[in-house]
Amino acid sequence: MGEVSFLRPERRRARPGAEAADERPEDPVGDLLRRVARGDERAFEGLYDAVAGPVHGVVLRVLRDPAQSEEVTQEVMVEVWKQAPRYDAARGSARGWVLTIAHRRAVDRVRSAQASTDREDKVAARDADRAFDVVTEEVEHRLEAEQVRRSLDVLTALQRESVELAYYGGYTHRQVAEILGIPLGTVKTRLRDGLIRLRDEMGVVA
Amino acid sequence: MAATDHRTGDREDVRDLLAAHALDAVDDVERARVERLLREDPEAAGEAAGYAEAASRMAVAVAASPPPRLRAAVLAEVARTRQVAPASPTRREAPADHRAGRGGRGAVRLLAAACGVLLAGCVGLGAVVLGQDDGAPSLVAAGGFADGTAALLEVDGDYVVLGQGVAAPPAGRVYQLWSLGDDGVPVPEGFLEPEDGGFVGQLDDWRDGAVLAITEEPAGGSEQPTSDILATVPT
Incomplete structure (x- = not known):
């Protein structure tokens, strides 16, 4: 593969409201995610413990079906592992990144189910x-x-x-x-x- | 790359969708337009980051622990799952590592899952899209592919490939996307990974008038097509 560059032109300024959260001196979830990006499975365990609650919560809230929600939560967490090297801190907090994946995956599931049943509904x-x-x-x-x-x-x-x-x-x-x-x-x-x-x-x- | 700012008013319309986008309350065409804006406009990206943070707090508000067995299942799956390579700036600089729609941009990585929705008939979608008066995304062409349908859409200067009802490639094989220009030389344009029969891929640098072709290649892709062309979408 060609040369890989991970550099970004500059850190984007977040809006004032988001800054307060971003500028907390420690972002434990972000630290974990950066280690996960390097293939650290132990760090992934910590990340799982830190985000699985909100991830499962939002998936369950959207899908409502517990069995399907567990399935999607598992998919999301594995996706987080896979995609961790692509996480870009300039685009938002680590937890926000994970929860964006979770919510989108849940919504995608709902919409494709709707699409496959009856779109006229x-x-x-x-x-x-x-x-x-x-x-x-x-x-x-x-x-x-x-x-x-x-x-x-x-x-x-x-x-x-x-x-x-x-x-x-x-x-x-x-x-x-x-x-x-x-x-x-x-x-x-x-x-x-x-x-x-x-x-x-x-x-x-x- | 396509010119920007050629329709300021349209840009404003897309900007109005930033909050809806943060809530995943947009359709796939709108999502593609918003994500293009986010790539091009740091100020919009900053605004979107604030919305995303706000939205993610709504997930925290309903946090619920998954059953403990899920943790073990996830860790076991992770142990046998390869991670993706870090993003690179453009697809063409690292063709072997890219797939259409994921090329260097994490933001589009989950679009593939969304197309189950969108493509409940991409021709139908095209009709919807063509009916819109503002951003003028349009269906360029559609054709049959792997038991399903593939379509090329133009969305505000970006080209998006969509698939529906598409059979997954055999194990160890991938669908590779090519553009065929007047000279007939195939240029690799990335990969398509159907999920639930659907895919969405964004073409960074589409040449007007080129023909879109899809082949099945060994995992990792090929420099030149090695299989028969499974589908062509003339434009």
Whole structure:
């Protein structure tokens, strides 16, 4: 293979809200991931213990089926191992990177299942569940989870509804608009404003 | 590479999708457009990083431990799984290490899994795409391939190859993608890895008018096609 370069032009500046998290002097997950990128299986065990809870949690939240969720969680963790050499710290935190993989994989599973069953099925046929109607028994990082759940309270009810349908429901913004019967532009605005609030709130909380 | 900034308004539209993208609430065409913006625009990438961080906290909020047996299963699988090579800047500098859609950009690595969705008929998708008035992504061509369908889409100056219902290559073999220009010389364009019958690959540097060809090659790929061409997608 040709010459491999891992250098990036420059570290990109994160937005203010994200910086607070990024600039914590220690990023244990990031350190683990960098070791994993060098093929360190012991480091991977540590990484697994650090992220398996949120990974499985979000997969379970999106898919809801426990057996399928375990399967996807396993796929995600193996994918994290495989792709670790491609992790680029300039594009976000290590945990964020892992959880992006997890969420996308879960959503992909939902959408391909939908595609293979009946694409004509209106999305509204699925329940638009509230995200926190069931509190999972096995909360791993209980305190942090609690803190994050509280931070979701900064969202207005309308923002929260859209953000949760998108993230926990696995719906596209078009589907969210359809479910809620509101214009697409309104959905985009609620998603964006919601994430901005959440991001800025995290800066304070972290 | 394709010119940028030729449609500022369109760029703004894509920028409006950054939050939805962070929540995976975009379709595959929108995702390709957003990820192109992120490669080209550091400011947008910074904004996206903040959104991604916010979104990932929503995963933390619902954390739930998987059963202990899963840990052992994952560690066992990891022990027998090879890691990918680090990203390199462009596909052409390291052809043997690249596959279309993953070329040097981790961000697109999971797109392949998404195409099960998208390609519930890429012709259908093309119709949807063509019906959009803003970013003008368009279906360039589609053809049969490995029991399924392959299609070439243009998305805002980028070309994306999509597959649906595609049979996996035999063990030890890969699908390799080529472009055939007027001179008829095949240029390697990376690999396609069907997952659940679908694939999505982004072509970094597509030549207008070239013919897309797919062959089956030994793992690692070939410098020249060694099998019959399985599919061609004239453009």
